[in-house]
Amino acid sequence: MRRPHRRPAGQPLSARLPGLVVAAHGRHCLVESPDGARRICHPRGKKSQAVVGDRVQWQPPPAGQGDEGTIEAVEPRRNLLYRQDEVRTKSFAANIDQVLVLVAAEPEPSEHQLARVLIAAEAEHIAPLVVLNKRDLEQPFARAWQRLAPYAAMGYPLHAASLRREGAGALPALLQGRATLVLGPSGAGKSTLINLLVPGAAAQTQEISQALKSGRHTTTTTTWYWIDAARSTAVIDSPGFQEFGLRQIAPRELAGLMPDIAAHAGDCRFYNCTHLHEPGCAVLAAVGEGGPVEPRRHAIYRALFEELSQPPRY
Known part of the structure; x- marks a missing residue:
């Protein structure tokens, strides 16, 4: 007869607390409680399963055993996105309401990479938003806008921006009340947009990086930022535009x-x-x-x- 599994002493089920994963690196996650407090947590067991955007149930450590919590369960996800390389596919963000793809008049947008993102968003029922930056470059912008015209004809929302000249413009209104994943190739202005939407984002990223012991790996860490004090609107910054994964699709x-x-x-x-x-x-x-x-x-x-x-x- 099998003996019933027992929870470790001092860890009753009732002690589990709700949280949101706002950053992750390796087996360490930064989990935010409903009151805004954040704590480093690691998953129970050998395999890390939590990604940025996950709603989780976590437990504080027993008294005298450090200050890092334990992720006990990941709540059901509405959607899940992946990145990939030549060897493997790995999930990196969950429970996203919208994907904002930022491209620029220069360098010329890669339609192949844009298509990858739009296909992944379609597969996971995530609303897409395409923003073409650098409209102050008149001729390159006109060429890029024309090249993207078929996407507007397909029903994808297409917006123009000049982030350095005009700031974020109407974009904050398009993000209101949603969790928006921001993606874009190098040179498109993604860092500029994030810093416009989240003043001090670079400092937050560095602080999170140090907390997670990721150090020089800051640029490969997906990070959740709240735009408003009410924490109802968020942007998720994730690098690796060319690595957007589709292998989960038949x-x-x-x-x-x-x-x-x-x-x-x-x-x-x-x-x-x-x-x-x-x-x-x-x-x-x-x-x-x-x-x-x-x-x-x-x-x-x-x-x-x-x-x-x-x-x-x-």
Whole structure:
């Protein structure tokens, strides 16, 4: 007969407290209590499962055993986002209301990377927002705006900004009452935007980095910032735009997550059409310059389909 599992002495279930993970590095998390107090916690067991944005149940340490708490449980998530490299995929943010993708007139936006973010957001039912920065650069901005026009036609909100000349402008109103993940490539102005929205963000990041013992790894740490004193509006800063992960998506799901391709995918001759080479493919028939599906968008679809079709690497 198996003996019932017993909780360690001094750790009754009733002692669990609610918290929000606002930063994480390795097996250490910074957990914020409802009153705003923050404490370093680590997960029970060998595997870290909590990510920034997680709502957790945690316990303070027993008297005389340090000041770091223990994460006992992660509450059910509304959504989960990933980053990846050549070897592995790792979750990094949860319970996001909105993704703000910041790109700039210069350097030229990467549509492939933009598409990755929008697809991941679509898969997790997260509202997207695309902001094109540096509108003070008239000709480059006009070219970039035209290049992004198909995304506006697909229904993605597209906004213009000049962060250095005009500040955050109307962006704070678009973030009100939401937890917004801010992403963008190097040179797009993401750090400028974060510092406009959260004065002293750099100092907060350094403080959190030191608390988590991440030191020089500050730039790889996802961080949750409150914009308002009521803690109802937040931005989440996370580096690694090019590492946005999609391996959790099956290849056959991809077409349904790209609005321009999804609009035609249901009209193909074959129900299991990959939209790459089959006869009677309505998507391929729609591909053309100025047509319903831009050739460069189908090229992105093809590249991602091939990527997601590769066997996992272990």
